Amino acid sequence: MKRFFILFILLFSLGLGAQENTRHKNVPLSTVLTELEALYDVKFSYNAGTIGGRRISLDLRTVSLQGALSRIEKDLNVVFEQVDERYYTLKNLELKTICGYLKDATAGHPVEGATIMNASKGTGTVSDEFGFFRLTNNGPSDTLYISFLGYRTLELPMAKIRERRCDTYTMSSEGYVLNEVVVREYLAEGIVKTQDGSIKINPQNLDILSGLVEPDVLQHVQLLPGVESPSETVSGLYIRGGSPDQNLILWDGIKMYNSDHFFGMISAFNPYITKDIRIYRSGVKPQYGDRVSGVVDIRTTNNVPSRIQGGLGANMTHADAYLEIPVSKDLGLLISGRRSITDIINTPAFNNFSSKVFQNTSITENQQIFQPEFSENREDFYFADVTLKLIAQLSQKDKLTVSNLFTTNKLDYSFSDMDFQIDSSDRLNIRNLGTNTTWSRDWSDKFSSRAQFYYSEYDFDYNGENGFFDDDFSVSKENNIKEIGANLRTDWTLNKTVFFTNGYQFFSNQVRYLLADRGFTESDNQNSPTHAIYSQLNYNKSSAWYVDLGLRANYYTALNSAFVEPRIYAERIFGEHFRLKGSAEIRNQAISQIIEFATLDFGLENQVWALAGEDGLPLLRSDQLSFGFQFSKNGWNVDVDAYYKNIDGFTSFTRGFESTENVFAEGSSATTGVDLLLKKKINKYATWLGYTYSTTDFTFENLNAGEPFKGNNNITHSLTWSHSYKWNNFQFSLGWRYRTGIPYTRALGISGENENASIEYAALNADNLSDYHRMDFSTMYEFNLSKNDSPIIGKLGFSVLNLYDRKNELSRNYALFEVFDDQNNSTVELREISKFSLNLTTNLVFRLSF
Structure with a gap:
């Protein structure tokens, strides 16, 4: 019995030592790869110069083999390719820099203020007044998304993009033909005039407006000619002679009978979750009923987010x-x-x-x-x-x-x-x-x-x-x-x-x-x-x-x-x-x-x-x-x-x-x-x-x-x-x-x-x-x-x-x-x-x- 107890203590100590050896903090990558080979009976083939002096912190007790490889790929910009059930090759991930010019597909003018986003890495930039943009550190498997109010979103897989060449990318009007944008910047950036006569506002892309410390859904409407608020309230909107109760206000398709906070000083709709606001002063579509004056149609996003x-x-x-x-x-x-x-x-x-x-x-x-x-x-x-x-x-x-x-x-x-x-x-x-x-x-x-x-x-x-x-x-x-x-x-x-x-x-x-x-x-x-x-x-x-x-x-x-x-x-x-x-x-x-x-x-x-x-x-x-x-x-x-x-x-x-x-x-x-x-x-x-x-x-x-x-x-x-x-x-x-x-x-x-x-x-x-x-x-x-x-x-x-x-x-x-x-x-x-x-x-x- 005594021998069995000593043997148990010895094995337990070895186990603790083995677990402790799998907890790595800022160690060379080669050390972690050696541990993975021993733990999972696999082999890694790589050039020693490829990994150089790269170091990583990783607890192998808490991740699987695939989890460890994914973590290494993400942190050190390398890629593993599986040859068969046991053998892997390790290569450097070639990061690319992309640049380009954005132009309107119809008029040919530069598109300023468009957002270029690498969703997988969470990086992004914005096009300048010439439509030019540049984004670095993009992986070959990444996809860039280029978006701007009034245009269809462009998807650019990095695998199809040539590095060190600034190509021109054209952006077309979004949706059906009736959504075509006539004026890209009607009052300010983020406010456009559409072909059906409505005004479309995107609070998230909106330039600041005088007197507003941040966007306010109903304050923006008052800036349009023909819209008045004699009482200095966000809800007291008189649109071309109609009274406030004659306006149809919709939030994601829901009719609103109270649209303000603080007795009219602040609108009741959070601008930071609002995708766009469509305002009709006249020429209203038949889908809008039961009101005789203006229409304010407020919509939030309908897209599943790609990241938090x-x-x-x-x-x-x-x-x-x-x-x-x-x-x-x-x-x-x-x-x-x-x-x-x-x-x-x-x-x-x-x-x-x-x-x-x-x-x-x-x-x-x-x-x-x-x-x-x-x-x-x-x-x-x-x-x-x-x-x-x-x-x-x-x-x-x-x-x-x-x-x-x-x-x-x-x-x-x-x-x-x-x-x-x-x-x-x-x-x-x-x-x-x-x-x-x-x-x-x-x-x-x-x-x-x-x-x-x-x-x-x-x-x-x-x-x-x-x-x-x-x-x-x-x-x-x-x-x-x-x-x-x-x-x-x-x-x-x-x-x-x-x-x-x-x-x-x-x-x-x-x-x-x-x-x-x-x-x-x-x-x-x-x-x-x-x-x-x-x-x-x-x-x-x-x-x-x-x-x-x-x-x-x-x-x-x-x-x-x-x-x-x-x-x-x-x-x-x-x-x-x-x-x-x-x-x-x-x-x-x-x-x-x-x-x-x-x-x-x-x-x-x-x-x-x-x-x-x-x-x-x-x-x-x-x-x-x-x-x-x-x-x-x-x-x-x-x-x-x-x-x-x-x-x-x-x-x-x-x-x-x-x-x-x-x-x-x-x-x-x-x-x-x-x-x-x-x-x-x-x-x-x-x-x-x-x-x-x-x-x-x-x-x-x-x-x-x-x-x-x-x-x-x-x-x-x-x-x-x-x-x-x-x-x-x-x-x-x-x-x-x-x-x-x-x-x-x-x-x-x-x-x-x-x-x-x-x-x-x-x-x-x-x-x-x-x-x-x-x-x-x-x-x-x-x-x-x-x-x-x-x-x-x-x-x-x-x-x-x-x-x-x-x-x-x-x-x-x-x-x-x-x-x-x-x-x-x-x-x-x-x-x-x-x-x-x-x-x-x-x-x-x-x-x-x-």
Whole structure:
């Protein structure tokens, strides 16, 4: 027994020694190869000069033979070739340097800013203004991917590339012919004009824009001529005379009923996971329905990531992070999250945003009326959004994507005055939830289909209590939308010039609202299933004509009516530089926002979504025409559009005329305008001028004696002048905005006394606020933090909004206040209530991407 124990100890010690010998740290490669030969009974044939003094760290206990060989190949740039089951040869991996020039396949001009990526090594570069690029240390089995917004991605296997020769590579327009890009750099790099009349924005390739410290999905839209935001919010977009609730906003095919954070200061969509944004100001395709104004179609990537990549960053209002994860070769995940940091750290940017948002609300009025030393207040506010997307390449012809989005804004405010024993509170919660599943299949080179199923939910909940009036005073508002939908679509390429699209859409809205104010209650709960079929015939004859001819038919169950919407967009091309364009369309909308005055004391979010019905709100119906031309040559871009839009079905409740608060009237609006864009690029400097002349008139039979008057959103003149410049790793942008003041209804005085007092008004919207103007500035510095083959890109940005601190008046209305004298006698006083623009506001951002 003793001998057996000694033998066991001896064998165990030898085993430990053997295991220890297989743990190598910075040893010559020849030593590791000798160990592998002993462990696996193999032989390596190589020239001693090939491996030279190369050294490696490797634990042979934790890897197989193939794992060890793969690790050596990756770390030391060598390659093993298996001769038979036992013998291997070892050779140096010949790394190549590739260079070349990228040119547009049609126009022949250089493609600047294209990304050249070696996915297997994680290295990459960008083409310069001449389309030139150079990338080193590429293995013979690697593949380069060359991509740029608006072009098909090029795949270049290194095995087919000749080293030391800079070839020219041509890039063709991506997708079908209807996606052809007309202007590669419409306003700035990352913004292009497509042949179907839409504007396409890629936030990831976008140059910085004045006033923006980082990309914002809905801020970019406001830079286009014909798009205004009189309230300085991202969601308050008036597109060629239409109101914000008349815009169709889609995120991965999901209808969005709330598109902002922080009450309009920030968009609710993370720009760093957004692949592109398509904006239609007119000439909308028949696949887009149930809105009568603009379309903002936001899409995330549909490609399975080839490697883990992502980013994180923070500015002075929020922080975010995202990841693209390849679960397998055919399965990927996209995850992102953003959250405000305002409940953790107080920044100047947040304070300025708060001052603008909460002005003339109960939150600021309490702080102004009562002395801070005798009162207490609590203000808890945050916003957040989370996205999760699954991308599955089921086969070469089939792809499945599942997109999910959740956004929330929550405010919990309370105030108490210890002297007067007065308490008040405001609690607000806004949530938006959406999920979409899409299956797409390419049945052949000429025929494809797509099936989409989605669910969208919007939930608004407000409760307010105010001890200034009485102990039982409370106001509440609820607004909830639950929408399910399906979209079945087919695309058929008939020949080189004709493309045919057909589809069926179904969506059902369950819309509910409840208003409760001082014993008064109003509620509504409706369901409106809608069926639609649509067809579009696209004719594209290169260098001659481009025509989109569409037809859409809707059946609204709640109205028991069907409506047909013909649409056409056409371009006549004259040579390479000039084209005429025009569009005509009819569109309908069954859901819109109405103004409610129950929560007016709170001062925020006093609108609710409501459905059109046979006994309720009318259906909105729009007729639109546009005509213009475009010229592009030698860095010049001129784009002119004249348009006319008529919308029937307006009500005084949807437009919110304060002077006619208790009067219900139905009417229409008419908008006539001209949009002009003039842009010039000289090397690294670019400047563009956007100008809009527009008039919007309202006509209501029961208002203003039936005579037309200026619409609430009428802005006669609007001008944006922007400059951008690149220098080494820096970008600079400076912009100036000007517009005429919006109309308002002036108060003349008070009629009646005390409880019977009321405000007397002048003619509706007969006066205008002062003109609006401001200057914004931004700069960005980009740097590489990594010294290896996996780049870590850092960005440091700085922006200034309202550079010369202009105090712009955004709105003006009036209210009656009861005031008391020393003898406690009360009188009624008329007060002017104005909202002003954002003060001079600076912001900083720091980001890392990998």
